Amino acid sequence: xxxxxxxQKLAILADAAKYDASCASSGTAKRxxxxxxxxxxxxxxxxxxxxxxxxxxxxxxxxxLTNSCIFDCHYCINRKSSNVRRARFTAEEVVQLxxxxxxxxxxxxxxxSSGIIRSSNYTMEQLVEVARSLREDHDFRGYIHLKxxxxxxxxxxxxxxxxxxxxxINVELPxxxxxxxxxxxxxxxxIEGAMKGMKSAIEEGxxxxxxxxxxxxxxxxxxxxxxxxxxDSASDGEIxxxxxxxxxRFALRxxxxxxxxxxxxxxxxxxxxxxxxxxEHRLYQSDWLMRFYGFKPAEVVQAADxxxxxxxxxxxxxxxxxxxxxxxxxxxxRAPREVLLRIPGLGVKxxxxxxxxxxxxxxxxxxxxxxxxxxxxxxxxxxxxxxxxTLLTDRADLKQRLKPKTEQLELFAx
Amino acid sequence: xxxxxxxxxxxxxGWRDAARSLALSRVPPSEVTWSVGAARDLFGDEAVFESTxxxxxxxxxxxxELARSVICHRDPERFSLLYTxxxxxxAQPKTLEDRADPLVQRLERMAxxxxxxxxxxxxxxxxxxxxxxxxxxxxxxxxxxxxxVRSNAGFFVRRFNSMDWSILTPELSVHWNREALxxxxxxxxxxxxxxxxxxxxxxTYYASIFNPARVKVKAMTKEMPKKYWKNMPETALVGExxxxxxARESRMVETSRTQIGSxxxxxxxxxxxxxMGCTRCHLYKCxxxxxxxxxxxxxxxxxxxxxxxDQEDLAxxxxxxxxxxxxxxxxxxxxxxxxxxxxxxxxxxxKFEQRGKRRIHQKPDAPxxxxxxxxIEQERSLIRPPVTVALGATAARSLFGxxxxxxxxxxxxxxxxxxxxxxxTVHPSYLLRVRDNKEEEYARFVEDLHRIGERVKALA
Numbered sequence: 001x002x003x004x005x006x007x008q009k010l011a012i013l014a015d016a017a018k019y020d021a022s023c024a025s026s027g028t029a030k031r032x033x034x035x036x037x038x039x040x041x042x043x044x045x046x047x048x049x050x051x052x053x054x055x056x057x058x059x060x061x062x063x064x065l066t067n068s069c070i071f072d073c074h075y076c077i078n079r080k081s082s083n084v085r086r087a088r089f090t091a092e093e094v095v096q097l098x099x100x101x102x103x104x105x106x107x108x109x110x111x112x113s114s115g116i117i118r119s120s121n122y123t124m125e126q127l128v129e130v131a132r133s134l135r136e137d138h139d140f141r142g143y144i145h146l147k148x149x150x151x152x153x154x155x156x157x158x159x160x161x162x163x164x165x166x167x168x169i170n171v172e173l174p175x176x177x178x179x180x181x182x183x184x185x186x187x188x189x190x191i192e193g194a195m196k197g198m199k200s201a202i203e204e205g206x207x208x209x210x211x212x213x214x215x216x217x218x219x220x221x222x223x224x225x226x227x228x229x230x231x232d233s234a235s236d237g238e239i240x241x242x243x244x245x246x247x248x249r250f251a252l253r254x255x256x257x258x259x260x261x262x263x264x265x266x267x268x269x270x271x272x273x274x275x276x277x278x279x280e281h282r283l284y285q286s287d288w289l290m291r292f293y294g295f296k297p298a299e300v301v302q303a304a305d306x307x308x309x310x311x312x313x314x315x316x317x318x319x320x321x322x323x324x325x326x327x328x329x330x331x332x333x334r335a336p337r338e339v340l341l342r343i344p345g346l347g348v349k350x351x352x353x354x355x356x357x358x359x360x361x362x363x364x365x366x367x368x369x370x371x372x373x374x375x376x377x378x379x380x381x382x383x384x385x386x387x388x389x390t391l392l393t394d395r396a397d398l399k400q401r402l403k404p405k406t407e408q409l410e411l412f413a414x
Numbered sequence: 415x416x417x418x419x420x421x422x423x424x425x426x427x428g429w430r431d432a433a434r435s436l437a438l439s440r441v442p443p444s445e446v447t448w449s450v451g452a453a454r455d456l457f458g459d460e461a462v463f464e465s466t467x468x469x470x471x472x473x474x475x476x477x478x479e480l481a482r483s484v485i486c487h488r489d490p491e492r493f494s495l496l497y498t499x500x501x502x503x504x505a506q507p508k509t510l511e512d513r514a515d516p517l518v519q520r521l522e523r524m525a526x527x528x529x530x531x532x533x534x535x536x537x538x539x540x541x542x543x544x545x546x547x548x549x550x551x552x553x554x555x556x557x558x559x560x561x562x563v564r565s566n567a568g569f570f571v572r573r574f575n576s577m578d579w580s581i582l583t584p585e586l587s588v589h590w591n592r593e594a595l596x597x598x599x600x601x602x603x604x605x606x607x608x609x610x611x612x613x614x615x616x617x618t619y620y621a622s623i624f625n626p627a628r629v630k631v632k633a634m635t636k637e638m639p640k641k642y643w644k645n646m647p648e649t650a651l652v653g654e655x656x657x658x659x660x661a662r663e664s665r666m667v668e669t670s671r672t673q674i675g676s677x678x679x680x681x682x683x684x685x686x687x688x689x690m691g692c693t694r695c696h697l698y699k700c701x702x703x704x705x706x707x708x709x710x711x712x713x714x715x716x717x718x719x720x721x722x723x724d725q726e727d728l729a730x731x732x733x734x735x736x737x738x739x740x741x742x743x744x745x746x747x748x749x750x751x752x753x754x755x756x757x758x759x760x761x762x763x764x765k766f767e768q769r770g771k772r773r774i775h776q777k778p779d780a781p782x783x784x785x786x787x788x789x790i791e792q793e794r795s796l797i798r799p800p801v802t803v804a805l806g807a808t809a810a811r812s813l814f815g816x817x818x819x820x821x822x823x824x825x826x827x828x829x830x831x832x833x834x835x836x837x838x839t840v841h842p843s844y845l846l847r848v849r850d851n852k853e854e855e856y857a858r859f860v861e862d863l864h865r866i867g868e869r870v871k872a873l874a
Contacts, residue, residue, distance in 0.1 A: 007618050014622035032572035041573040047537050050648055051638040052623060053656045055630025062623060074684075100612050101619075103552060103577060104541045177691035181684045233788050235694045261627035277628055306781025308694055353513040360512040367514040 004087055006097065012087040016067035016078050017113060020170075021226055021258040023048075025059045025108035025143040028165040028221035038139030039102060040109070042165065046143075047108050060111040060145060061101055065089055065126055069115030073172070073183035075231045075260065078115045088117075091129045098134060102142055109143030109165075110134070116149060124152035124160070131163035145221075150186075150194040157194070158218075161201055166221035166253070169194050171246065174239045178232025195250040198223050202251070222253040229283060230275030231260035235308030237301040240286050244297035247290075257283045282310040289317055292348050293341045313403055318344040321381060322399055331383040333362050344402070345377030377402055417447045420493070423561035423585070425450070426485045433497050437504060438471070448493035473503055476510055483525035486532075486562045495521060531560045536569055538642045539581060542610040552579040555606035555645055563588055567595055582606050613647040620648040626659035678711045678796050685792045689762060695785035697763035697778070702727045707758025707793050714870045715755045716799040717741070718790065720808040720841055724773050727764035733757045737843040741805075744842070744856070748863035756797055760812035761786045783812050794832060800873045801827075802834055803866060806841030824862055827869065837866050 004012075026046035033039050048057035064078070066088035072080040089097075098110045112130055116123050127146055134140040146164040148157050161167055169191060173179045176188050198219075205218025225246060229239060243255040259280035286303070289295040303320035304310050311319050321328060321344045330339055332354060340351045350372040357363060357371065365387040369375035380389045380398060395401070416436070420428040429448075436446060481496050489495075499517055502509050510518060541552035552574070558566075563586045570579065571590055580589045582601035589596045634652075643649040686706045692698055705722035708731055717733075725735035733741055738757075745752045760783055766773040778786075790812055794802070804810040810818045815831040823838040830836035839862040840855070848855050 007615050010615060011618050011622045014619050018623045018625050033575035034572060035575075037576060039574055039576055041569075043569070043572075045533075047533070048637060049537050050620065050646065051634040052620065052625075053631055053634055053652055053659070054625045054628045055633030056625070057637065058620070058623060061619065097615070101616060103574070104543070104610065104612065104616070105539050105554070105574075106616050175691075175693075177688045180691075181688040233688060233692055233694055235785065238693065259628070261625060274627065277630065305784070306695075306779070307785035309784070356511045357513045360508070361514065363514065370514050370516075370519060 006093060009087040009089055009093070010063065010097070012085055013063045013065070013067055013089060016064045016084070016115075017062045017111075019077065019258060019261070020062065020111070020113065020147075021056070021256040022145070022168065022224060022254070023057050023059045023062060023111065024166075024224070024254065025145075026221070027253060028143060029217055031141045033141050036139045036141060038141060039099070040141030042108075042141070042143055049106055049108065059108045060143065061098055061107045061109070062111040063089070063094070063113075065091075065094065065112060065114035065123075065130070066117055067115050068117050070118075071116055071183070071185050073186065075172075075182050075228055091126060091133060094130045095133050095138065098142075099138060099140065102140075107142075109140075109145070111145040111147075113147035114149075120149040120151040121153050121156060124149045124156040128156060128159045128163065131160065135163045143221075148194070148198070150191045154197060157198065158201060161198070161205065161219040162216055164219055166224060167198060167219045168224045168226070169198065170226045171195075171242075172227060173232050174227045174229070174234040174242045175232055178234060182231060192250075195223065195225065195246075195252075199250045223250065224252055224254040224256065225250075226256040226258055228260050229257045229280055235304070236279070236283060236286070236310040237304045237308035239283060240290075240300045240304075241297055243287060244290055255287065257287075276312060278312045279310070282312065282316060286310060286316045289320075293317070294338050295320070314399065315344070317342070318377070318399075318402060328381045329383045329389050330381060332368060333358050333383075333385065343378060343381045345374060345381075346372055415445055415447055416441060417449060418493075420448065420450045422564070423450055424486050424564045426482050429485060429493055429496070430481070433500055434470070436497065437500055440501075443494055443498045443501065446494065446497060448490075448497075471504065473500065474507060474510060477503060480510070480521060480525050482565070483528045484521050486528045486560050486565055487524045488560045489524060492524065495524075528560050528562060531558055532562050532566050532569075534642060535562060535566050538638075538646055539570070540646055541579060542607040543612070544607045546578075549578065552577055553607055554579070554581045555601075555603050556581055556583050557645065558583055558585075561585065564597070571595065617648050617651055621651055621655060624655050626655070626662040629656060629659050631656060682711055682793075682796050685789075685796070689789055692762070692789070694788065695763075695782050697761065697765055697782055700765065701763035703730050704762050705730055705732055705759065705764070706762060706789070707756055708732055709756030709758075710754060711756070711797050713754055713756035713797055713799055714801065714874070715750070715866065716794065716797060716802045717755055717757045717805055718802060718809040718813060719757070719759045719805045720843075721759050721761040721775075721778055722764045723775060723843075724764065724766070732759055736846060737841065740842040740845060744860050744863055748860045748867055750863055750867040756793075756799065758790070758793055760790065760809045762789055778808060780811070783808060787812055791832065794834065798834075800835065801866060801870050802830060802836045804836060804838045806844065809841070810838050825865065837862070837869075839863070 024046055026044065028042050030043055032041035046059055048059050050058040052058060066086070067078040067084065068086045068088065069078045069080055077084055094110070094112065101107045102109070112127055114123050114127055131144050131146055134144065144164045145166040145168065146160045148160050148167050148169055150169055171191055172183055172186060179186060179188050202219050202222060208215035209217060227239070246252055246255055257280050259275050259277055261274050286300045289300055290297060299320065300316060302323065303316040310316050321342065327342065330343055332340070337351060337355055340346060340354060341348070353371045354363065354368070357367065361367070362385040364385040365375065365379065368378060368382065368384055372378060380402070382389070418432040484492050484496055495517065499509070499521060509515065512518060513522070535556060535558055539554045539556050541554045544551050544553055563581070563583055567588045570581065574590070576592060578591055580587060582605055585600045587598045587601050589598065689704050689706050692704055698704070701722070705726050719733060722732060723735045723737065726732055732738070742752055761778040765776045765778050765782070767776050802813060804813050807817070807820060810820065810823070813830045813836050814828070818838065820838055820840060827835050827837055840859060842859070845852070845856050845859060
């Protein structure tokens with residue numbers, strides 16, 4: 001095989017990494033480059049340095065160390081039996097590429113993952129070496145996200161956590177039956193075992209940091225995971241339930257959903273149709289409802305249609321409100337915060353603004369209009385000074401009235 | 415009229431000192447003119463205001479934060495608006511909490527615009543490496559919307575502390591020499607370097623990380639408005655990436671369709687295996703097992719029934735009970751080769767009501783049909799039969815996604831939800847139940863099957 005240059009390798013190994021949805025560079029400890037030999041800073045909020053036409057943010061250099069793999073997972077473009085072109089970066093190449101991009105302000109840092117070559121431990125060693133070199137040889141203080149290999153030696157995984165801001169292990173599929181069909185060599189119990197180990201390592205790290213200031217920080221941005229949506233038969237209800245179980249058990253910062261998309265050289269075991277991109281969006285919205293709006297997983301499941309799928313035409317919060325109209329209208333001037341959070345069309349910020357503002361005046365519909373993005377969606381669900389929705393809340397055609405008008409569709413929105 | 419002259423566009427300290435003195439003297443906002451960097455004699459004989467040290471008074475911290483941002487806004491009225499709010503705060507210290515107040519809202523909005531501009535500058539500045547006297551230097555050209563260069567410099571100092579860099583903008587340029595910041599007047603794009611060899615590598619990354627199977631242009635331009643594009647090397651690729659995306663996706667789907675052939679059996683078995691553990695709707699709780707479809711994967715006709723019955727549920731095979739036997743007989747009479755057809759059901763679990771020892775069939779409802787449609791789709795995409803036949807209303811609902819009238823649809827081809835050709839006829843169990851005109855109904859059923867058989871032959 002002809003020798004590939006760095007750009008050719010980058011083309012292959014970035015292409016291979018693009019099915020990972022996460023690109024977050026947020027939530028880590030504050031650091032800067034002052035007083036160091038190297039470069040880099042993290043200031044809490046992540047920065048998206050560019051956006052690709054797929055609507056995803058480009059924050060990190062997201063690549064694989066190699067796309068060769070001894071596993072044969074059907075949904076994966078890098079599986080053993082796939083005919084894609086293979087490439088492999090050396091640790092030094094990744095280090096140099098990261099620094100060159102970082103110095104030009106293209107990226108916040110590195111998100112490194114890899115196909116599994118030789119053994120889990122060997123692969124993990126290579127990943128850790130890149131992070132170690134960036135941190136120790138180059139005093140790099142930017143963001144590092146390492147994907148860890150479930151079966152790797154705990155000692156190696158621990159090293160990963162010492163250098164990385166975030167570590168992640170993918171659960172891959174929302175159901176055990178899906179994992180069995182699409183990733184027969186992976187084992188759900190082992191994946192969850194690794195996540196559990198990571199959770200306690202992060203907790204121990206935090207604990208040590210509290211007692212000894214000099215203790216090394218361990219994955220300060222915590223751990224996350226990803227599952228593919230639409231490749232197996234899991235319904236939205238099942239996905240939401242799985243996600244909330246993962247959040248609870250492993251103290252995850254984020255669960256990412258990646259709508260299954262056709263890959264070149266696909267395995268025949270995969271469905272040929274991709275799920276509508278809107279489905280991924282609705283799942284993220286339901287994730288938000290659980291994390292920021294006080295919804296319980298079971299309540300999100302209630303928002304789903306009887307077939308277990310969240311409606312695609314309206315958001316899950318509106319769907320829930322339309323189903324449980326007995327909770328509305330809510331008096332905007334009196335209701336507690338957690339009740340305000342249930343009103344469709346009101347975000348967390350708008351709710352907080354309402355709560356502070358209503359100490360100063362009784363809010364009218366016009367006031368609410370100024371505090372939120374669109375009052376039209378909110379109106380049927382609230383009582384305000386001089387406003388009562390009378391029959392509106394009970395109208396049978398309320399959904400039709402509130403549903404977003406079919407706008408110009410995104411190029412391929414299914 | 416008092417005139418306050420501030421040192422530069424982002425002169426928060428100058429504004430604060432002046433505003434404090436003015437507020438202590440209770441000067442109304444209408445009597446103050448704010449100017450930036452103007453020579454004093456421009457204002458003729460008007461008295462230029464010199465701030466004096468008066469007794470300090472305190473304002474809420476959120477106001478200071480708000481003012482620091484608003485000062486950077488390009489709106490020339492910003493100094494005066496802030497001063498107005500300051501006076502109101504003295505009278506009513508909690509004014510800021512009233513987020514519905516129009517002045518508070520306007521200033522909040524301005525602060526938000528400034529913060530966004532600052533954030534976009536963090537994101538979209540692109541340095542180019544140049545060899546200069548004293549070593550390597552990184553130089554960027556950027557066009558901010560507001561007066562943010564001074565206030566934003568700290569971010570770049572913290573991040574690129576060990577590099578020499580300059581950011582040139584039309585209004586003001588900022589330089590860092592690893593020790594101190596310095597400012598110089600505005601520049602033009604021509605003053606900045608026009609390229610960097612690593613940009614080609616960056617563009618390679620940008621093109622490769624893009625997933626052509628999902629194009630969301632609106633999501634992209636919302637966060638990366640076009641006004642920033644001209645100074646970002648990678649955006650030159652956006653047009654061709656979008657244009658090529660659809661072709662790339664259809665090629666992938668097409669390839670995987672044509673590749674299935676030899677591998678279909680493995681794929682079908684894997685799907686069937688997954689279906690055995692299906693919990694997509696509650697029906698998995700009542701039946702004995704999932705009853706998946708059956709038949710050759712190169713079948714020319716796919717029959718879709720309603721759901722497994724009592725005998726099918728126990729056997730784990732579709733159409734083995736009385737209705738299945740009737741279908742077999744009718745197919746023989748219609749001259750259709752049963753062994754070349756694939757039979758399956760719209761719903762793959764037996765739904766029933768227990769009455770004593772008997773399990774009485776119950777019609778599946780719309781959500782159950784919808785939940786189970788996933789499996790039919792898998793079967794159809796693997797087998798891709800030229801003709802699919804919906805036996806009865808439930809199957810028709812599954813294939814067409816809506817309720818249809820069998821009487822109005824039978825006897826001719828229709829387009830199914832997935833674009834394939836579908837025919838509709840009655841379910842054989844209907845023929846077992848029906849009292850009047852039993853013979854005629856059966857003959858019509860055979861006639862339908864015969865016509866379908868002829869159609870399949872014609873399609874071959």
